[in-house]
Amino acid sequence: MTIVADILVGLVALIHLYIVVLEMFLWTSPRARAGFGMTKEFAEQTKTLAANQGLYNGFLALALVWGLIASDPTGFQLKLYGIVCVIIAGLYGAATASKRILFVQVLPGALALIALLLAR
Numbered sequence: 010m011t012i013v014a015d016i017l018v019g020l021v022a023l024i025h026l027y028i029v030v031l032e033m034f035l036w037t038s039p040r041a042r043a044g045f046g047m048t049k050e051f052a053e054q055t056k057t058l059a060a061n062q063g064l065y066n067g068f069l070a071l072a073l074v075w076g077l078i079a080s081d082p083t084g085f086q087l088k089l090y091g092i093v094c095v096i097i098a099g100l101y102g103a104a105t106a107s108k109r110i111l112f113v114q115v116l117p118g119a120l121a122l123i124a125l126l127l128a129r
Contacts, residue, residue: 010128017121018073018088021095024117025070032063046107069095085129092122 035041036059037052047055069091076087099114 010124014088014121014124014128015077017117017124018077018092021092021117021121022070022073022077024113025066025073025095029063029067029070032059032066034063036060036063065098069098085125088125089122092118092125096122 031041031044036056037049041047042049042052045052052059072087072091072094076084076089076091078084079087095118096115099110099118102110103115
C-alpha cells in the first residue's frame with residue numbers, strides 16, 4: 010500500500026507543478042485562458058495575482074516531493090501536511106471559484122490521503 014500511496018502523492022505533486030506552470034508562466038496563453046475560463050483582458054489584468062497563487066501551489070508541490078524523498082517519520086509528516094493542505098485549498102477553491110476544483114484537486118488529494126493513512 011505504501012507504493013500506491015506514494016504514487017498518488019506523486020500524482021498530486023505533478024498536478025500542482027502543472028498548476029504552477031499555468032499560473033506563473035502561461036496565465037495569458039490560450040491554454041490557460043480556456044482552462045480557467047478567462048478572457049484575454051482578464052488574464053492580463055490578473056497575471057500578477059495568478060503568479061502569486063502559482064507560487065503557493067509550488068509550495069504545496071514542494072512539501073509533497075520533499076515528503077516522497079525524505080525518510081520517515083519526516084517523509085510521512087510532510088506528505089500528510091501537504092495532502093491536507095491540498096485538500097483544504099481545493100475545498101476553499103471549489104467554494105469560491107469553481108466546483109471543477111473538487112475533481113481536479115480535492116478528489117486526487119482525498120484518494121492520496123486515504124492511501125497514505127492506510128499505508129501507515
